[in-house]
Amino acid sequence: MKNILFAASECTPFIKTGGLADVIGSLPQALNTDRTNEVRVILPLYEGMDDSFKDSLTFVSDITVPVGWRSQQASLLSLQHEGITFYFVQNDFYFGRYGTYGYFDDGERFVFFSRAVIEALPLIDMDVDILHAHDWQTGMAVAFANIMRPDIRTVFTIHNIQHQGWMTHEAFGDLMNIGPEHFAGLEWQGMINCMKAALFHADKITTVSPTYAEEIKQPYYSEGLDSILNERSGDLIGIINGINADEYNPVTDPYIFSQYKTSRLKKKENKLFLQRELCLTEDPDIPMYVAVSRLVEQKGFHLLERILEDFLQENVQVVILGTGDYSFEQSFAYFASRYPKKMATLLKFSEATARQLYAASDFFIMPSKFEPCGLSQLIALQYKSIPIVRETGGLRDTVQPFNEITGEGNGFSFANYNAHELLYTLRYSLLTYSRPDIYKPLIKNVNKSQFSWKDSAKLYTGVYKELVSR
Template sequence: MRTILFAASECTPFMKTGGLADVIGSLPRALEKERGTEVRVILPLYEEMDAEWKDQLEKVADFTVPVGWRNQPASLHRLDHDGVTHYFIRNEFYFGRQGVYGYFDDGERYVFFSRAVIEALPLLDRDIDILHAHDWQTGLAVAFANIMRTDIRTVFTIHNIQYQGWMTHEAFSDLMNIGLEHFAGLEWHGMINCMKAALFHADKITTVSPSYAEEIKQPYYSEGLDSILNDRAVDLIGIINGIDTDEYNPQKDPYIYAPYTSSRAKKRENKRFLQRELCLTEDPDVPMYAVVSRLVEQKGFHLLERILEEFLQENVQVVMLGTGDYAFEQSFAYFANKYPNKMSLQLKFSEAAARQIYAASDFFIMPSKFEPCGLSQLISLQYKTIPIVRETGGLRDTVHPFNEVTGEGNGFSFANYNAHELLYAMRYSLLAYHREDLFKPLLKNVNKSRFSWKDSAKLYNGVYAELVPS
């Protein structure tokens, strides 16, 4: 039996800012079902974690963590949830504040956490065979493990290469407490780069879709790390994310108006409910297009912004939920005010509202500039809502363009980052919606789309088996 320790900065249901938390919350449960593998998770203990969870914590031990010339106090806590043991590292100076990210000392905070993971290893209830770290916040844990613990193998997963954890080179002497001979393994272009440190030191590197694994070897997608990724290409593998199909299940979702499996009539009940709630024209036969997303450039909203008014001339409705860049918020608010019967914009995030939109909509728009994996298109397929995506990263791997000749495909896609290619895909979806001979086979393919963690967990277990045979 090999024991894996996941190190990450967030995890559902304890703390979530994005898709990383969903992965860390659900993948360990899937791995626990794999023969020969046991998983633990270690996280920071954030101030704003709900009291519901804090009250269940069991204190394991106090310890200290060297951060430069200081020895920072820390405590280790344990909570067993849903069959997985979770550990939390508490330190009031770094994590006793509101929010997760966005502080001027984020680099130092996660240097502390990464080193604390290593210092906590002797305090855990099991010896750890493999440390599996996720994204830049825990990248230095891989480096520290490689330097300080020869008995542990390491895996590092890139969830989004855009965020790398840059610090000035002085951080090495100020924070790291390792010999100068290790400087080159952390340095990148004259600075300390936490993600580069992980890529340099990890035994295996994974990312969240096969297409993204190929894309990040190219300068356009790599954010400057293509040379080291090409050097480590033999150790790099893309494994598509899954979703928790029990959590995202329209048959028993408590947030939606009318539970369903694949019934179009029930989806129309959800659509009518949402139209009423959002003061849109009540007509369940009008095709509804959804966006549930951060309103940022990465998600392709420059494209949608360019063609939205032209598309709204059709007999359609567009529902958007999310927050993000002020310019996008204002631009989409303009269209929502101009076409109040056709478009709704909610500048917030609400899990209940998101589920209601997935359940009510016919199509889901996701024209990303780049997308490591994407969970939204997987959720939309789970709710029998047809995705319209750009062919990049995980979107290419999970959404296959509908072919009306062969009847294959579970969505609509376009290749180039071009607004009118998006408009063409949306117009083609509208045509298909009004032709039963096209829409029926398309929906049949959507109904067969499955993206649980089961297959992905087997692939991760294969990576672990290469490092530590059971």
């Protein structure tokens, strides 16, 4: 039996800002189906966590956590949820605030949490074999474990290399409580870098798709960390994310108008419902293109913005759901006002509306500049919506471009970060939609696409077995 402790900064259903929370909420369940693993999870206790979960917490122990010249007090609490043991580190000074990230002292907050993870190890009723930390917020937990608990093996997963946890070099003396001989393992370009610290100290490094594992060894994608990633390339592996197929299931989804498995007629019922709700032209045969995303440059909205006027001249409907950069919000709101029967822009995030868009749409637009893995295209396939993506990261690994000659492929893709390549791809998808002889084989491929955690969990289990055997 391998005892594995996940350390992360967010997890569904407790607290969520992005795809990391979905991974931490579902991957442990998949890993625990292999009887050779026991995975537990440790998280910060945020003020914003739902009271129904807070009321179910059980006190485990008090913890004293050294933070530089100070000692911070914390409580370790636990909760059983869907067969997984979750631990929460409670400290109101650092986490008794609404929201998750974006505070001036985020570096100190997550150094504290990382050290609290190490201090909690003797207090939980499990002898941890492997500490598996996720993204920069727990990067220092890997470094602390390597320095203070060499009996524990470590895995670090990069979910998004763009965010690294930078701090001034004074943070080493102010926060770390480790000897000066360890400074070089944390320093990068004259500053302390929490992700670099994890890459330097981890026994194994994973990231969330095979293509992204190769991309981040290149300067264009690495955000400055390509040299250390190339040095550690023998310990770097890309494992594609999955989704919780029970949670994202159009057969049982309570949010959608008409539940279905593969029926295109049922999808059209969902489309008609959404058209009525959004005051679009009510016609189930008009192809509907949707995007559910943060409205930021990384997600490729510069490209969509550039060609939207041209594309809306076609007999199509476009719906965008999300919030983000003000310029994108205003631009897409303008197009919706200009073409009220053909486009809707919903500047919010609503889980119910997102599910309704997946269920109603024919095509899902995701032209990302870079994408470590991406979950939206996997959810779209689960709801039988055809993804249109740029060939980067996990999008390239999960969406095979449709070939009308061979009948292979489950979506559409384009290679270069270029607006007119996106427009060409959108128009090709529209042509395919109008031709049943080639559209039907594509739909069959979409219906067969499966991205549960089963295969990925086997690969993670292989990584853990290798480490324990050492």
